[in-house]
Amino acid sequence: MNNNYMFLFYYCEPITKYTFNEKIDIQKKMKYIQLFSLINKGIMKEYYIKYIHIINNNFYCETDISYEYKDGFLIHSLKREIIPYFHFYESDIEYNYILYENNINNIHIRLKIFNDYMTLEFETHSINDFFDFIKQNKYIL
Numbered sequence: 001m002n003n004n005y006m007f008l009f010y011y012c013e014p015i016t017k018y019t020f021n022e023k024i025d026i027q028k029k030m031k032y033i034q035l036f037s038l039i040n041k042g043i044m045k046e047y048y049i050k051y052i053h054i055i056n057n058n059f060y061c062e063t064d065i066s067y068e069y070k071d072g073f074l075i076h077s078l079k080r081e082i083i084p085y086f087h088f089y090e091s092d093i094e095y096n097y098i099l100y101e102n103n104i105n106n107i108h109i110r111l112k113i114f115n116d117y118m119t120l121e122f123e124t125h126s127i128n129d130f131f132d133f134i135k136q137n138k139y140i141l
Contacts, residue, residue: 005065008076009122009130020074023117032120036109038100044112047091052083054091059083071134075127105133 012022032038047054053062065077098113107130108123124130 004079004081006078006080006123006125007127007130008078009124010074010076011072011120011122012074013072014069020069022074022119024120026113026116026118029111029113029118032111032118033100036102036104036111038102038109038111041099041101044095044097044099046095046097047088048093049088049091053080054088057085059085071131073122105129107133 010020010022011024012020014020045054045056051062053060059082061081061083063079065079066075067077068075095112095114100111100113102109106124106126110121110123112119112121122130122133
């Protein structure tokens with residue numbers, strides 16, 4: 001698979017067939033930081049303008065391929081390409097959060113701390129790598 005293709009795994013609970021709750025109680029923050037040896041990367045700004053995803057000053061064009069819910073995770077398959085910087089004044093969606101992250105076994109782990117909740121996501125180029133990682137770490141979630 002081309003390196004531009006990737007999978008994002010969002011830890012969440014289904015609400016309905018097509019909606020999910022990915023908010024985690026902020027009281028569990030230290031549990032995940034210690035469990036994954038996460039490093040504080042500071043305050044992040046994340047924007048979406050249609051299919052453009054901007055994280056701080058990194059610009060990506062993202063193409064959704066599919067979504068699937070499996071074993072407590074919403075699996076987002078997508079293609080991401082780096083694009084040139086451009087100026088913008090408005091966005092469709094904007095997030096501010098404190099990011100904690102680490103890479104373990106080719107899996108990029110991100111804990112995003114918002115004002116009153118947090119989210120946990122994993123990024124990898126291989127679904128098998130992710131589920132092998134989860135099987136080895138059953139105590140994770």
